[in-house]
Amino acid sequence: MTQGEVALILFGIFAVLITLRVPVAFALGLACVPIFFLDDRLSPILLITEMTKAYNAFVLLAVPFFILAANLMNSAGITQRLIDLSRTMVGHFKGGLGHINVMVSMIFAGISGSSTADAAGIGSVLIPAMRKQGYDSSFTVAITSCSSVMGVIIPPSILMIVWGGIMNVSIGGLFLAGFLPGVMIGLSQMVAVRIYAGIRGYPVYARSSFREFLGEFGKAFFALMSPGIVVGGVIFGFVTPTEASVLAVLYTFVVGLLVYRSFSIPQLPAVLYETARLASISLFGIGTASAFGWVLAFYQIPKIVVAVLGTWATSVTGVGILVAVIF
Numbered sequence: 001m002t003q004g005e006v007a008l009i010l011f012g013i014f015a016v017l018i019t020l021r022v023p024v025a026f027a028l029g030l031a032c033v034p035i036f037f038l039d040d041r042l043s044p045i046l047l048i049t050e051m052t053k054a055y056n057a058f059v060l061l062a063v064p065f066f067i068l069a070a071n072l073m074n075s076a077g078i079t080q081r082l083i084d085l086s087r088t089m090v091g092h093f094k095g096g097l098g099h100i101n102v103m104v105s106m107i108f109a110g111i112s113g114s115s116t117a118d119a120a121g122i123g124s125v126l127i128p129a130m131r132k133q134g135y136d137s138s139f140t141v142a143i144t145s146c147s148s149v150m151g152v153i154i155p156p157s158i159l160m161i162v163w164g165g166i167m168n169v170s171i172g173g174l175f176l177a178g179f180l181p182g183v184m185i186g187l188s189q190m191v192a193v194r195i196y197a198g199i200r201g202y203p204v205y206a207r208s209s210f211r212e213f214l215g216e217f218g219k220a221f222f223a224l225m226s227p228g229i230v231v232g233g234v235i236f237g238f239v240t241p242t243e244a245s246v247l248a249v250l251y252t253f254v255v256g257l258l259v260y261r262s263f264s265i266p267q268l269p270a271v272l273y274e275t276a277r278l279a280s281i282s283l284f285g286i287g288t289a290s291a292f293g294w295v296l297a298f299y300q301i302p303k304i305v306v307a308v309l310g311t312w313a314t315s316v317t318g319v320g321i322l323v324a325v326i327f
Helices: 003-019 024-038 044-054 058-075 076-092 096-112 115-132 137-152 159-166 170-201 208-234 241-257 264-299 301-312 316-327
Strands: none
Touching: 003 159, 003 241, 003 264, 003 301, 024 044, 024 208, 024 264, 024 316, 044 096, 044 264, 058 076, 058 137, 058 159, 058 241, 058 264, 058 316, 076 115, 076 208, 096 115, 096 159, 096 170, 115 137, 115 159, 115 264, 137 159, 137 170, 159 170, 159 241, 170 208, 264 316
């Protein structure tokens, strides 16, 4: 098979499956299957082998633990404390609940590292509240989805941990590199919220006093300590990312059970089930993406793409146009 035929099959099947709303993890794996049957040099067993190789990384243990920490936060009501704190900070801006949505996503991202957990925890509280106060459903869902993206940009990020572990890149360095862009994305989203709120006349909260802010800050203090412990521990080399994820779980569990007393042992089975469900989806996607990448590398398709793009991006203008087209 030629490289062009392989690329056409891979990306064609993947595009069709995505159009049919097949989950990305399954679409990546299914797109590879025909290649392993059509090329005599390959065997279907190789597909399974390449998927299992992706899991041979100790750092991937951090994925389920960070998801567990986020789910413990949601079950313990810690998310609500962060929302109340955000209300005292930005609720008085035009479109208050939209700003609160973005702000609490920025804070939550520094604890969970998961966009899925971010959207689930914050959306379950803020989406009904925003609709009740007259926000459009489209705006409500859009700002919740967009703000949750910061969950994998602001450290600790599960994607950074996975990418750093597989590519042998400093995870602490990735954490440092992700903080400023994440904050800038959050601020730009708040600007967008302000513009939309002005056009559509969304409501605002009354300005909170400094005493109210201190009160909510005190209630959320132990939750706010989690990013410093987890991210700081990794950056300064006190713990590995996997150890940091376990530390996040233990810290969140103790805070919810003993400090806030908003979490109970009978809630644990449901939390563990939800964690297993989300973690299995994420880890399966890592395996199929690894197999997809191996097929691309085997046929040297990335090298061809780089060569083609290199001929186009020969000037600043060319690079700018290329980036604009891609994004």
